[in-house]
Amino acid sequence: MSTPLSNSLEDPDGFDDALALANDAPVTSWPEPAPPPSAAASPTPGSRSGAGSGRVAHTAARDWAPARAAARRAGRPLDPVELPLAEALRHALAEPLAALTDLPAFDSSAMDGWAVAGPGPWVLEPGRGLLAGGGDVPPLGDGRAVPIATGARVPPGATAVLRTEHGRVADGRLSAERAPANGTDIRPRGQECRSGDLLLTAGTAVTPAVLGLAAAAGYDTLRVTRRPRVEVLVLGGELLTEGVPGAGLVRDALGPLLTPWLAAVGADVVAVRRLGDDRDALAAAVAASDADVLLTTGGTAAGPVDHVRPLLAELGARLLVDGVAVRPGHPMLLAELPADTPGPGHLVGLPGNPLAAVSGLALLAEPLLRGYADLDPDAPPHSARLTEAVTGHPRDTRLVPVAFTPKGAAPLRYQGPAMLRGVAAADALAVIPPGGAPSGSTVVLLRMPSP
Numbered sequence: 001m002s003t004p005l006s007n008s009l010e011d012p013d014g015f016d017d018a019l020a021l022a023n024d025a026p027v028t029s030w031p032e033p034a035p036p037p038s039a040a041a042s043p044t045p046g047s048r049s050g051a052g053s054g055r056v057a058h059t060a061a062r063d064w065a066p067a068r069a070a071a072r073r074a075g076r077p078l079d080p081v082e083l084p085l086a087e088a089l090r091h092a093l094a095e096p097l098a099a100l101t102d103l104p105a106f107d108s109s110a111m112d113g114w115a116v117a118g119p120g121p122w123v124l125e126p127g128r129g130l131l132a133g134g135g136d137v138p139p140l141g142d143g144r145a146v147p148i149a150t151g152a153r154v155p156p157g158a159t160a161v162l163r164t165e166h167g168r169v170a171d172g173r174l175s176a177e178r179a180p181a182n183g184t185d186i187r188p189r190g191q192e193c194r195s196g197d198l199l200l201t202a203g204t205a206v207t208p209a210v211l212g213l214a215a216a217a218g219y220d221t222l223r224v225t226r227r228p229r230v231e232v233l234v235l236g237g238e239l240l241t242e243g244v245p246g247a248g249l250v251r252d253a254l255g256p257l258l259t260p261w262l263a264a265v266g267a268d269v270v271a272v273r274r275l276g277d278d279r280d281a282l283a284a285a286v287a288a289s290d291a292d293v294l295l296t297t298g299g300t301a302a303g304p305v306d307h308v309r310p311l312l313a314e315l316g317a318r319l320l321v322d323g324v325a326v327r328p329g330h331p332m333l334l335a336e337l338p339a340d341t342p343g344p345g346h347l348v349g350l351p352g353n354p355l356a357a358v359s360g361l362a363l364l365a366e367p368l369l370r371g372y373a374d375l376d377p378d379a380p381p382h383s384a385r386l387t388e389a390v391t392g393h394p395r396d397t398r399l400v401p402v403a404f405t406p407k408g409a410a411p412l413r414y415q416g417p418a419m420l421r422g423v424a425a426a427d428a429l430a431v432i433p434p435g436g437a438p439s440g441s442t443v444v445l446l447r448m449p450s451p
Ligand SMILES: Nc1nc2c(c(=O)[nH]1)N[C@H]1C(S)=C(S)[C@@H](COP(=O)(O)OP(=O)(O)OC[C@H]3O[C@@H](n4cnc5c(N)ncnc54)[C@H](O)[C@@H]3O)O[C@H]1N2
Pocket: 037, 041, 048, 049, 050, 051, 052, 054, 056, 057, 234, 235, 236, 238, 239, 250, 251, 252, 253, 254, 255, 297, 298, 299, 300, 301, 302, 303, 306, 328, 329, 330, 331, 350, 351, 352, 353, 354, 356, 417, 418
């Protein structure tokens, strides 16, 4: 089932929903939109947001790029902490990683075979053999050989390692068709680095490979930038936490989505609280929070139970981003909470519509949190060619879920503000400028976090 495009042309503000089921529309020059909703805007029956005053038009709305940059600037790196390796994953190094030893720390064999001294043939050391992990090794005299395993210390005096497949043993003597050149298959001490060498710069994200390198270089703990602690406040009295939705109730899709998403972009979610539509509960939760960042979902519009903006105003918070000219997600906000009270430094208000919330994650929450965590805000690729045209909004940017294909970024269907079906199959959100993007054009990408 798809909603006819013509309906959306009559109602540009509703077009996200109108295009939600299909992406086969040609790039269209949209008619000039109606003026932003005014105080006279008629409420939509049954919609909490629909009864609003029109403030959700956000005359202060910024373009997506400056909004994202403002969020990034707001997130100042937190203090460093010292963590065991196992807990340091997805943090940023707070200081350069310098080798605590030469690597390798000793001359070692690169192959299974024999350590040999001088040109062959060689007399085999009777009853000896060198294994990885062995302690001190006695020196090897000229003309002698000893079996050696990969990773074992090469004895002083050895000139090369002869691989098992290149040698023959007969009557206690080892011979080879060709004597190995000096140093063959010996990994010399310090080949990869010398003690004190800079291996990685401060700010590098700790990946599994970084953990491996740090362990190899002698580290048990790492000094990393602390990840921001985030508390999620899920607003909405219509939300179910389990079971099959229906009859006016919907499942909370954002609680389950947010915790892993935020973890993947460098935050620790310390709590997810469901507060219904209770203004006092929201005020109490904000006052009681000891997180670095509060993240609310829903309640960003101007409906009768949309408490986020009024509460921020009462608290004297400063709106760093008050709406973004982007669809979906235009009511998103970023506020700086008053510095003279303990508690969170910032509040990110994500709109309740699930795909609109994902837009807010990509544009505000992720850059803010990565700023706090001192992590690079942008995962490549940063742009791609569209495999087909995407219709634009007349004045706002669209964020459209796309999947990577060999031919480029393919726009996905089911991209309405209330839908997650498209984004669940997406690799990125494509930034579609006002007016649209033709097939083959290059668009900016905002990557989905990897699991
Ligand atoms: N008069 C106007 N009304 C609205 C406008 C507007 O411009 N003028 N903008 C619409 C847009 S766009 C959005 S987005 C929403 C944002 O509203 P809120 O942030 O206040 O969100 P709610 O009203 O609480 O919920 C909206 C929608 O999303 C569903 N929802 C909420 N939370 C969840 C959740 N955790 N999981 C799943 N679904 C959720 C909720 O049931 C509503 O259907 O405002 C429009 N209104």
